[in-house]
Amino acid sequence: KIKKYELLYENAIDFVQLEVIKELGKKQIKKQKKMKEREKKKKREKKKKKHRSSSSSSSSSSSQSEEVVNKPQYPMEPQKPQKSAMQIVKEGLPIYKFRNQLLQLIRDNKVIVMVGETGSGKTTQLAQYLHELGYTRTGKIGCTQPRRVAAMSVASRVALEMGVKLGHEVGYSIRFEDCCNENTIIKYMTDGMLLREFMIDPLLTSYSVLIIDEAHERTLHTDILLSLIKDISRARDDLKVVISSATLDAQKFSQYFDDAPIIQIPGRRYQVDIYYTQQPEGNYVEAAVVTVLQIHVTQGVGDILVFLTGQDEIEDAEEMLKTRTKGFSKKIPELIICPVYAALPSEQQVKIFEPTPKGCRKVVLATNIAETSITIDNIIYVVDCGFVKQTSFSPSTGIESLQVVPCSKANANQRAGRAGRIAPGKCFRLYTAWSYNNELEESPIPEIQRTNLGNVVLLLKTMGINNLVNFDYMDPPPHEMLLRALEQLYSLGALNNDGELTKLGRRMAEFPLDPMLSKMLVTSEHFKCVEQIITICSMLSVGNTIFYRPKEKQVHADTAKKNFYRPGGDHMTLLNVYNQWKDCNYSKEFCYESFIQFKAMKRAQDIKEQLSSLCERVEIDVKDQSLSIYEDSSINIRKCITSGFFYNSAKKQKSGTYRTLKNSHEIQIHPSSLVFQEKPEWVIYHELVQTSKEYMRNVCEIKPEWLYEIAPHYFSEDFIKSNQKTLPKTKVDYNKF
Numbered sequence: 011k012i013k014k015y016e017l018l019y020e021n022a023i024d025f026v027q028l029e030v031i032k033e034l035g036k037k038q039i040k041k042q043k044k045m046k047e048r049e050k051k052k053k054r055e056k057k058k059k060k061h062r063s064s065s066s067s068s069s070s071s072s073s074q075s076e077e078v079v080n081k082p083q084y085p086m087e088p089q090k091p092q093k094s095a096m097q098i099v100k101e102g103l104p105i106y107k108f109r110n111q112l113l114q115l116i117r118d119n120k121v122i123v124m125v126g127e128t129g130s131g132k133t134t135q136l137a138q139y140l141h142e143l144g145y146t147r148t149g150k151i152g153c154t155q156p157r158r159v160a161a162m163s164v165a166s167r168v169a170l171e172m173g174v175k176l177g178h179e180v181g182y183s184i185r186f187e188d189c190c191n192e193n194t195i196i197k198y199m200t201d202g203m204l205l206r207e208f209m210i211d212p213l214l215t216s217y218s219v220l221i222i223d224e225a226h227e228r229t230l231h232t233d234i235l236l237s238l239i240k241d242i243s244r245a246r247d248d249l250k251v252v253i254s255s256a257t258l259d260a261q262k263f264s265q266y267f268d269d270a271p272i273i274q275i276p277g278r279r280y281q282v283d284i285y286y287t288q289q290p291e292g293n294y295v296e297a298a299v300v301t302v303l304q305i306h307v308t309q310g311v312g313d314i315l316v317f318l319t320g321q322d323e324i325e326d327a328e329e330m331l332k333t334r335t336k337g338f339s340k341k342i343p344e345l346i347i348c349p350v351y352a353a354l355p356s357e358q359q360v361k362i363f364e365p366t367p368k369g370c371r372k373v374v375l376a377t378n379i380a381e382t383s384i385t386i387d388n389i390i391y392v393v394d395c396g397f398v399k400q401t402s403f404s405p406s407t408g409i410e411s412l413q414v415v416p417c418s419k420a421n422a423n424q425r426a427g428r429a430g431r432i433a434p435g436k437c438f439r440l441y442t443a444w445s446y447n448n449e450l451e452e453s454p455i456p457e458i459q460r461t462n463l464g465n466v467v468l469l470l471k472t473m474g475i476n477n478l479v480n481f482d483y484m485d486p487p488p489h490e491m492l493l494r495a496l497e498q499l500y501s502l503g504a505l506n507n508d509g510e511l512t513k514l515g516r517r518m519a520e521f522p523l524d525p526m527l528s529k530m531l532v533t534s535e536h537f538k539c540v541e542q543i544i545t546i547c548s549m550l551s552v553g554n555t556i557f558y559r560p561k562e563k564q565v566h567a568d569t570a571k572k573n574f575y576r577p578g579g580d581h582m583t584l585l586n587v588y589n590q591w592k593d594c595n596y597s598k599e600f601c602y603e604s605f606i607q608f609k610a611m612k613r614a615q616d617i618k619e620q621l622s623s624l625c626e627r628v629e630i631d632v633k634d635q636s637l638s639i640y641e642d643s644s645i646n647i648r649k650c651i652t653s654g655f656f657y658n659s660a661k662k663q664k665s666g667t668y669r670t671l672k673n674s675h676e677i678q679i680h681p682s683s684l685v686f687q688e689k690p691e692w693v694i695y696h697e698l699v700q701t702s703k704e705y706m707r708n709v710c711e712i713k714p715e716w717l718y719e720i721a722p723h724y725f726s727e728d729f730i731k732s733n734q735k736t737l738p739k740t741k742v743d744y745n746k747f
């Protein structure tokens with residue numbers, strides 16, 4: 011049965027409806043209706059009673075004092091303490107009914123698997139239940155999240171529910187930000203942070219309960235955590251573990267944990283009508299914007315949730331929505347636009363959860379973070395672009411890049427489900443039904459099978475786990491990928507000829523950074539540019555949010571950016587931006603005038619502080635500043651960058667494109683780079699991004715002789731000087747590592 015979507019908007023997209031996601035919780039909905047009716051009845055009766063009592067009192071003697079008038083005329087029921095509004099909300103969550111069953115199961119088992127629809131209260135409630143039951147008397151409750159935004163927002167929600175200050179009893183810990191103190195008993199954190207805690211306390215003795223949340227996401231860190239926790243759970247009888255997942259394939263987790271019991275928490279879900287486009291959409295950001303406007307002018311009340319792949323797309327869509335609704339304020343209701351993505355500053359995150367004012371409509375522009383990690387109430391319409399951004403690593407070329415790829419069916423269904431949480435909803439897929447049926451994979455590939463494992467392998471090595479091939483993975487990474495990681499760590503000098511951790515490797519592991527960045531940091535001491543390299547690392551870690559380029563002032567913004575240029579390329583330019591900001595007393599005005607994002611700079615400043623103290627921990631002297639920041643120091647700084655990133659080196663071809671030295675792979679300079687025009691002969695890049703082509707982002711100019719001077723074990727002088735295409739094979743056998 012094909013149902014056409016109504017088209018009232020001018021450039022509207024033609025959608026057809028082919029299916030509905032059936033009501034999963036029919037019984038639940040019936041029950042709710044009954045409960046509501048019962049409540050109404052009760053209210054009516056109460057009113058009647060009131061009426062009766064007041065009329066009876068008025069008929070009695072008027073000389074009666076007020077006290078007597080208010081005295082109940084019927085036998086008094088034992089008065090229950092008044093429930094707070096918060097308590098009522100908490101008890102209304104689907105998980106509440108399962109409280110006792112859940113706690114019983116946890117009492118009787120070391121590991122359990124909990125499955126429940128998003129929004130049923132798993133993340134915010136379980137830790138509180140366990141705390142109420144006394145589990146925090148013997149240790150902390152830790153709850154991991156794959157995403158920093160989720161960790162922060164959930165922690166602040168739980169602090170609010172418990173009536174405590176965030177950072178005290180309830181806190182969060184994410185990379186470069188620790189919002190906990192010695193009294194913290196419920197700690198939300200990213201999975202990567204818990205992984206690092208293994209380095210300090212291999213049995214995690216300070217925890218009595220570990221909740222591995224969003225396990226279905228199967229991030230690299232979560233997967234490794236599962237393996238390590240399986241191990242310590244055997245050694246610790248006092249540790250309780252809960253694996254929490256939003257999808258139904260819990261069997262796998264259960265099997266992995268020696269047939270741990272599964273508890274299902276049925277969520278609420280109403281019917282969701284699914285609409286597909288009739289033709290494939292060339293530009294899904296544009297299509298998303300049009301669809302949002304279409305919904306806004308033709309559909310009834312309810313907020314909209316749009317899934318895009320990243321911050322840049324979200325910002326574009328925000329801009330487009332703003333310009334296209336400008337001037338229509340009298341004709342159409344106000345549209346409140348809320349972006350949500352991983353790097354969103356915490357102040358702005360609050361806005362997402364604020365209730366929409368009457369007469370307005372909220373549109374949330376989100377990455378897949380809103381799929382399961384955070385729940386936004388009142389969503390009735392979902393617009394799904396059908397794509398997701400993910401890192402993929404090709405073991406054959408050894409090249410890792412960020413790519414926008416089609417999402418899986420499981421992702422698409424999760425996204426659609428967000429529309430049916432409070433009432434029947436609609437989901438608009440910006441792709442065809444054919445593409446859904448034929449092009450999308452069933453479920454996403456676990457990250458461990460498609461990403462660079464360098465960082466994790468280094469971490470495992472420091473934990474003394476040497477046999478990485480036979481490690482107990484839930485899904486093992488491809489053998490090739492493990493070899494690549496080992497090879498890279500060996501080339502960086504973190505592992506010796508026998509695959510053992512070197513002193514350098516041990517120091518590198520202290521930093522929560524990619525091994526190439528940590529190598530650069532550790533060697534900065536040798537090149538006498540510690541301070542500068544810390545700054546560069548911090549600026550790179552902020553991501554590509556430093557420069558601000560508003561649509562109406564692009565020329566100004568580009569000129570401002572060019573003025574920051576320093577010979578040597580983007581790294582040197584980033585250093586210059588930071589130092590100029592520092593010279594202006596870290597002022598907001600400076601950022602405003604130069605089209606720099608103040609918040610991004612503040613974050614870089616924070617990261618810099620953290621990295622400095624980590625440097626001190628591994629006895630790198632931060633204060634030893636033998637170099638001034640200008641001119642001749644540039645060579646040392648770029649040599650130091652080379653020491654970490656020689657792996658990412660490329661040479662210009664006659665055609666103007668580049669080829670990687672490692673395997674002659676063709677790549678180009680990203681247009682946002684300041685050396686895009688200049689095109690230096692030899693370069694090193696920070697990362698590769700794949701859109702229509704493969705682009706190098708953040709490019710540094712180098713001299714070819716540095717390569718064999720700094721990484722002689724990797725590049726021979728012969729190789730660099732000759733025109734050989736691919737690197738000769740090394741004699742080291744990484745299989746033995």
Ligand code: CDP
Nearest residue numbers: 128129130131132133134135163164167385
């Ligand atoms: O983890 P799960 O998806 O099962 O649900 P949850 O995150 O514990 O959310 C339960 C309820 O808390 C939802 O109704 C959310 O709207 C609310 N919540 C909130 O108001 N603010 C947050 N930062 C997180 C959750």
Ligand code: MG
Nearest residue numbers: 132133382383
């Ligand atoms: Mg959750």
